[in-house]
Amino acid sequence: MDEGACRLLAKLAQEGPLSSMEEAISSGGSAAVQTAGGMHFGRSGDTLLHFAARRGHLDIVEYLVEQLGADVEVHNNDYKRPLHEAASMSHQACVSYLLREGAAVDSLKKADWTPLMMACTRRNLGVVQELLRRGADPALQNKDGWNSFHVACREGDPPVVRHLLAAAPDVWRTASKTRRTPLHTAGCTDSCGVTPFMDAVRNGHVSVARLLLEKHQASPTAADVLGAQALHQVAVTGQEEALRFLVRDLHVDVNQKATAEGHTSTIHTLLELGADLHARDQKGRTALHMACIGQHAAAARTLLQRGLRDSEDACGATAMQHARKPDVVRAFESGPPDPP
Known part of the structure; x- marks a missing residue:
């Protein structure tokens, strides 16, 4: 097929409709039918199946697999499979179909991210549940030692966090290659000392922080290697609801050393909560x-x-x-x- 025909197919795989895709393939003759399903496009090396799965076009995904023989395990230049694309964009129907057609549930893309990790970056419990039903391992770690539970805590979706804990009660204990654990109670931190509790509060996810405290007694006052506690990180990011939660609900000392990042509303909040205006550091x-x-x-x-x-x-x-x-x-x- 010529360059123009290839561009058209890539566009149709992303935008549809299926009828136009079928017409374009048919007009290319038997050669198009035989080669379109395995073609790679651009610098990313995406295939038509990657495009369709990313956009959630189930009918096109089915056509590519069933009529053109597209490989559900085909990877692009980042080793992303179509399942990674569908999971990362919360397209549950495409996720279910690809798994039924034989996609490996724990395939690894670049940096060792699994489809479940990708799904945990979105607030879509259905996709997470589907992957777990098909045998996804929430304890697998990427190159930085993060597992799906770490990712879910960072993103701050309580239903996903709860479901991961229900499906794999020990997932919070997983230690990374750099000795990172999801919760401070494990007593280990990585080279930066940042944990999911810190990630939750500094991103304003108070409900997730409460869950970590209630389920596994995460420490709200443990510090990273720079001496910064969750309170300091919340002050840096300007998350006022989380700031009030730490000080009023957890009684964290508001006068401990913090970092000035220029959030004027946070300065007012800290002072209202009793911070000493004249406090000095070391x-x-x-x-x-x-x-x-x-x-x-x-x-x-x-x-x-x-x-x-x-x-x-x-x-x-x-x-x-x-x-x-x-x-x-x-x-x-x-x-x-x-x-x-």
């Missing part, structure tokens, strides 16, 4: 120093307006000396309010 730096180091003008302005005066740290440097951007420098022009 280097004698205040939140104003950190805001200026990060060149966060709005944060610096907010702190000054709340009454935090500039001062020297342990090395004799003031916050203003760290100000480089004009808008950060201007934050100091009006000065803090007069003391009562």
Whole structure:
């Protein structure tokens, strides 16, 4: 087939309808019928079956497999199978069909991601259930040591997390190649020390964080190798609901060292929750120093307006000396309010 015909087939596999696909194949004669199902396209090396599975066109998927003999286990240049595509885009009907036709449920794409891991990046319990029914192993790990449970905790869908725990009660105990475990109770962390509980709260998934606490006693105060606890990571990402959950519900100390990332609303929330405006870190730096180091003008302005005066740290440097951007420098022009 010529280049134009190939482009048309790729377009029809993604957009349909099936009748147009059938017509295009028929017009190409017997050669098209024999070769179309196994053709690879572009830099990705996708096939027509990859395109159709990604878009959820079950009728085209069936046609390619049953009429053109497309291999359900064909892979592209990233070793993704059509099942990876269907699972990652939550197309349950395509997932079910491909599995019935013999697709390997735990096939590995680049970086050792399984279809179940891909499904756990979406909030579609049905696809996860279908893969597990067909024998998917939730404890398999990708090259970074993450299993499907880690992925589900990061994405924050409680039904998927609960179902994985019900299907494989010990999945939370799985330790990665870098000694990462899903929960702090296992006592091991990876080189960064980041766990699913931290991932859940810093992404604002309070319901998942509650689930991890209730089911497996995840520690809300364990820290990564930089000393940052879940509270610090929540402050960095500006997740105010999660921040209130940690402080009000779990009674995490709000005055522990945190990182200034310029979220002014989070600064207000921290202060409302009892944070000490004048607290200093081990280097004698205040939140104003950190805001200026990060060149966060709005944060610096907010702190000054709340009454935090500039001062020297342990090395004799003031916050203003760290100000480089004009808008950060201007934050100091009006000065803090007069003391009562």
